[in-house]
Amino acid sequence: xxxxxxxxxxxxxxxxxxxxxxxxxxxxxxxxxxxxxxxxxxxxxxxxxxxxxxxxxxxxxxxxxxxxxxxxxxxxxxxxxxxxxxxxxxxxxxxxxxxxxxxxxxxxxxxxxxxxxxxxxxxxxxxxxxxxxxxxxxxxxxxxxxxxxxxxxxxxxxxxxxx
Numbered sequence: 001x002x003x004x005x006x007x008x009x010x011x012x013x014x015x016x017x018x019x020x021x022x023x024x025x026x027x028x029x030x031x032x033x034x035x036x037x038x039x040x041x042x043x044x045x046x047x048x049x050x051x052x053x054x055x056x057x058x059x060x061x062x063x064x065x066x067x068x069x070x071x072x073x074x075x076x077x078x079x080x081x082x083x084x085x086x087x088x089x090x091x092x093x094x095x096x097x098x099x100x101x102x103x104x105x106x107x108x109x110x111x112x113x114x115x116x117x118x119x120x121x122x123x124x125x126x127x128x129x130x131x132x133x134x135x136x137x138x139x140x141x142x143x144x145x146x147x148x149x150x151x152x153x154x155x156x157x158x159x160x161x162x163x
Contacts, residue, residue, distance in 0.1 A: 004081060006110030009072040010128050013138040013155075016068070020154040021141065025056065037153060043067040043140060047087060050075050055087045061124050063087050064140025064155065065112055068126070082112070089114060089121045107135050107162075125158070134159045 022028060023036025028045055044056040047063040050070055055063060066085045069078035079085060083095025093114045096102045107113060107127045113135065115123040125139030136159045144156050 004073050004077055009069055009110065009126065010138075012068045012072045013126050013128065014157075016064075016140070016155040017138060017157055018155065019140075021060070035153070039141070041140075044087075046070065047085070050078075051085050053087065058087065059141055060087070061139060061141040062089050062092050065092070065124055065126060089124050092124065093121045113137055128157070130162075133162055135162055 019031045019042075020035035021037070022034040022040040023038045024034060025040055027033035028040065028042040034040075039057050039060055041056075041060050041063070043060050043064045043066075044054075044058070046067040048054045048056070050066075066078065066082060066087075069082055072078070073081065082092065083099045083101075086092045086095070092112070093102070096112065107130055109127055109129060111127040113125050113127050114121045115125075123139070123142070125137040125142070127135055128138055129136035136157065138155065138157050140155045141153070142156050142158065143153060145158070
């Protein structure tokens with residue numbers, strides 16, 4: 001089991017800030033070309049490589065998290081840290097609950113953070129900084145600004161009040 005430094009996954013997440021989802025499978029590695037609203041991304045392509053599951057064209061915030069963990073730590077350590085891989089945020093949240101690593105306050109740098117609407121957990125990101133009043137995240141499949149957007153269009157740095 002390799003030692004996994006939290007800064008490694010944060011460094012990977014930061015390098016994708018500004019990446020925009022695509023209208024098709026074209027230019028998946030380019031940050032801007034073929035930008036659109038059809039949920040095609042390099043992260044879904046990578047997710048398929050390590051899971052065998054093709055969710056290209058689907059909501060991709062959770063695939064972004066899995067892909068950056070795999071890029072930072074490799075498949076086996078990423079799977080161990082995340083509890084498994086899933087493209088569905090409620091399932092990923094359950095992995096943390098099953099590992100007894102679920103908490104609802106005091107976020108820490110490197111935590112996977114989950115957001116919910118009135119019905120269910122519907123979005124995720126990674127905590128990159130915490131202050132006395134705010135949590136700072138990097139999220140895939142969101143929009144700029146500091147509101148929770150569960151099916152946005154890119155990778156953005158965001159922040160929220162801890163309250």
